[in-house]
Amino acid sequence: MGMKFKERWETLTWTWNPKSIRESSDSVVRNLLLHWFPAKVSHKSLSYRYSLWLGTISAVLFFILCATGLILMFLYVPSVERAYPSVKDIGFVASYGGFIRSVHRIAAHLMVVAVFLHMMRAFLTGAYKNGLGANQNRPVNWVLGVVLLFLTLLLSFTGYLLPWDQLAYWAITVGTNIASAAPLVGDKIRFFLLGGNQIDQNTLLRFYVLHCFVLPVSVFLLFSWHMWRVRKDGGLASVDREAQKAKEKKSIPIKTKTYALLGITSGRTVAVESSYIDQDENLVESVPNLTGRVLFVALATALLVITLAFLIQAPLEEAANPLVTPNPAKAPWYFLWLQELVADTTVHLGSFTINGALVGGILIPALLGLLLAAWPYFDRSSTAATGVWFAKERRRQNLVFLAVIFAILVLTFVGTFMRGPSWHLYWPWQAWPPSPTRF
Amino acid sequence: MKRNWDNLGIFLCGAGILLVTILVYAGQFQPEWKGYQKQFRAMVLEKYGAARAQQVPSGPQQIWAKDLNRVDRCTTCHLAVGWKGFEDAPEPFRTHDHAILEKHPIETYGCTSCHGGQGYATDLDSAHATALANWEQPLLGKDVSETYAVSDWHMMMQMNCNECHRYDRKTPGAEAINEAKALVDQKGCRACHTINGRGGVIGPDLTYEGDKSTEQHDYSRLLGVQSEFGWHVAHFMEPTAMSPGTVMPAFGFTSHQAEVLSLLVMSWKRNPVPMQFMHGVKLGDFPTPEEIAKEKQMETGEGAFFVKHTCFVCHSVSTLGIESATNIGPDLANAVTDVPARFGRPLDDFLMSPTGTMSVVLATQIHLSPEERREAIAKLKIANQLLVQQQAKTGRGKKE
Structure with missing residues (x-):
């Protein structure tokens, strides 16, 4: 009986614990969860130092968010009258409700950070550049990544409103007011976002549907496309770099094997250059080497999230009150660099005020966003700069990129920690004047 | 491949996740209110025996006052509210005053509509909300009263x-x-x-x-x-x-x-x-009939001018039936004789170009045109005549 159980168990788990190289390759074909992995991966693509595993971390955070979000959907009521009380109930009486909400909140913040860092990593390593492989089109994947970054921000932003507290209400007020500064269509965009002229039931329902269905599904589809393109582009860009190095050494090409979708497709879509990618000494089986590492990264991410969620409770301020503006009213932190930019580009000339919302809130971020998405098409560096951290050839663009990032971080820091009531400057350690209470 | 390192990491992270899960689980099963419920059950056991102690509910309690849009979970800890015999027990184990609950049944009024505090909450700090930045209505009890050194803490609640x-x-x-x-x-x-x-x-x-x-x-x-x-x-x-x-x-x-x-x-x-x-x-x-009569006298009587122009905030004009609540300034009934005594100038001259406090008041708060000033002087003279008449009457009365 015991043996029988063990055998049965092994038939269920063999794809995760193959006994031979053959079983390992087979497992990738047979298991739905493993099918997007190649049968074998290079040492280089498993490296922590190259990729920092930020894409995996982002994806893990996304799935944590989906899981916790699904639970919260059973408890949350997207109506102006019930939203705030239902979040109170989640915090005070739903079993583990407060913890699950904290996990959701922390993971959301971390996902913005992880996706942003992932974008930085891809830029600084020139990972959006094609290497030596056939049919590569990494710039497309970069554009997908930029869209995913934008969707991540939107996901976080739409989720921000749902608790319907003062923090939510006024952060969304600031955010959507910035959008209304767009020339010609600004007010229409705001009307469209809010479902009216002010933040009310229509806005809440819109943001809810966007947050719980439209955006997550979009992210999931684009994420799948993103992963599919990684496979189509021959894996991580660092592999191209290794291939290039190998080519420079002029190693003798060997007979090629291809794992490209197990030979179903014509051509060598996945392979980079046989001289490197097909040499067994550079490769290991994906199961368990890649799967093990993915599991480790996933668990480490989960551990970080739940530990933080255990220590830090998700905030919930007073119920939303359109008649009382908190001072200062701040956008979500990842948009504070924009709010700060708006404040800094607002010019007072005597009695005239030129509002910075257009320049600081629309033009500069739009320009930066477009430039970011289109950058691979401007980058003229050679394939030798593909998949290398701080390639010499790309030094100037990396410096400019880092300077822009630095500026964004400084503005975010100032907006988050140094702006007090009436948007006056305060040192982070300086106390703000106390805000009055009823008693 | 450093495969063992990965495995070690997996086990360590797994152990970490297990640990945090246990902590979260333990926290969920050791809420603050559980201690209070246990304590109250022991109190009932001691006082009324095991059968009654079993009637003490366990788990979060709530009163849903639907019409007042309130969910009050105060009775999760304040279990004794409806029990007899704990009138002198320390909070949260004290019986609620019965007379007031009879008129304001707890099932329909809840707790926070009178007491303040955060009804949703199930822990002391959040529920009493006296030091909480995210709840505007604190419990109107001893903590708040202490802040303002109020003599009797019950009075704060009377606001509600x-x-x-x-x-x-x-x-x-x-x-x-x-x-x-x-x-x-x-x-x-x-x-x-x-x-x-x-x-x-x-x-x-x-x-x-x-x-x-x-x-x-x-x-x-x-x-x-x-x-x-x-x-x-x-x-x-x-x-x-x-x-x-x-x-x-x-x-x-x-x-x-x-x-x-x-x-x-x-x-x-x-x-x-x-x-x-x-x-x-x-x-x-x-208003009571007396109040109506007084108001009418103030607003339509001979002295209505002094009400209309807010003079009566500081001054009474007693003979015209104008009573100041504050009496900051002197009664204007004898202004005709009082002003020369105070300022060494006749009333007409003084009111046209006042000095001292009145110069400030008439320059900033009460704007009187020259015609209005003349009217004021005329009214004050009438008031003085009435005063003189009154004094004459009382004087005659004394003689007799």
């Missing part, structure tokens, strides 16, 4: 009684509010302010003063606790200290009087309570 009982002249049990209402009549607040639809228009309408949001007051001149209550108290004590340039005089209130008045004005809210909760509660603020 008056949300429904605003039209009562006297509400049994709400002594602080009753005291404040008596002051409103005594000091003639309605001379300047409209309250419940009656009163003057010199000061702002106070009917819904309690609906002002905290941010609508200017706290820059307020020392001490930055709160709406604190602001009102300071304003009642010395109006010009909080609102420079206000015409509202200082009435010389004691701090206790200022406190009860603050509670009263903060209770004046647009009432969202459904009518079925107002059964037997007076729904109109009607």
